[in-house]
Amino acid sequence: MEKLKELVTYIAKSLVDNPDKVEVREVTGEQTAVLELRVAPEDLGKIIGKQGKTAKAIRTILGAAAAKARKRAVLEILE
Numbered sequence: 001m002e003k004l005k006e007l008v009t010y011i012a013k014s015l016v017d018n019p020d021k022v023e024v025r026e027v028t029g030e031q032t033a034v035l036e037l038r039v040a041p042e043d044l045g046k047i048i049g050k051q052g053k054t055a056k057a058i059r060t061i062l063g064a065a066a067a068k069a070r071k072r073a074v075l076e077i078l079e
């Protein structure tokens with residue numbers, strides 16, 4: 001699951017103006033890992049994107065990477 005965390009961190013840092021304020025925390029359950037993404041308030045719109053398209057794209061990439069590892073991962077974007 002560490003690779004999934006690194007993947008989300010890399011994508012988020014590439015999108016925002018303040019990459020040093022990107023935090024990804026992993027909460028692991030039995031079947032599912034929840035990745036909590038926190039960015040600077042002014043970068044929140046860049047992560048979510050217009051009509052949530054950027055967030056959906058990140059979730060799609062995360063889902064594909066998790067499926068390859070035979071895991072299930074969920075991305076939560078926190079304010």
